[in-house]
Amino acid sequence: MAFDWSVEQIAAAPSITPPTLHKHYFRERKPRAEVRFRVEAKLFTVLMTETEARNVSTIDKYVKHFERHDACVPKSA
Template identity: 55%
Template sequence: MSDWDFDLLGDPIPEGHGRRGRPPHIPTDENRRKVMVLAAFDKNEEQIAAALSITPPTLRKHYFRELRSRLEARQRLEGKLLSALVKEVDGGNVSAIDKLFKRLDRHDLAIGNAVQPAKQAKVPKKGKKEAAIEQAHSAHEGSPWANLLKH
């Protein structure tokens, strides 16, 4: 292959392109990463196969391990992104530090461990009639009538 054996999207043109029949698909590490990322973003098999310019049966044949667990793909991708973020934080990247703090806050809120300010108990509001009745029951307090009404 020479330097000009790539299509417009930068993918290598397989040997035998233009002849009868479809050339065999050869899986690469780059394509395996593409499948993992697309599976992590919950793309279906047809969409992933279209992204690789192959058919869904060919996708299942060559990339069955990557397709096996979408949740695992999501966790692996998230782990890779977080480790890259921590590496940037170690380098002193202020933007990365801010993003990591926001990420930790979101995580704390999701699991309910966020430090929240102490909430004061709300006193239920009373209507005009309820307030007047309460005032009528306590009107004698602090007056000379208080001793007479106790008896």
């Protein structure tokens, strides 16, 4: 959800149906903004570790991933 996947796309990842996703994972289906915040918090933890290790290529990869994603999201989302 943090990357704006539809319910169908999320359900397809573990090869389940959308109703099964709703039934068994309803607590995990948090609002997109909350999920995005959690992903970004974990990302920054990794980035800090990688920064301390001076792994510039990994940092660049993460930043570019989020830039590509944000470029595709409408401003109102």
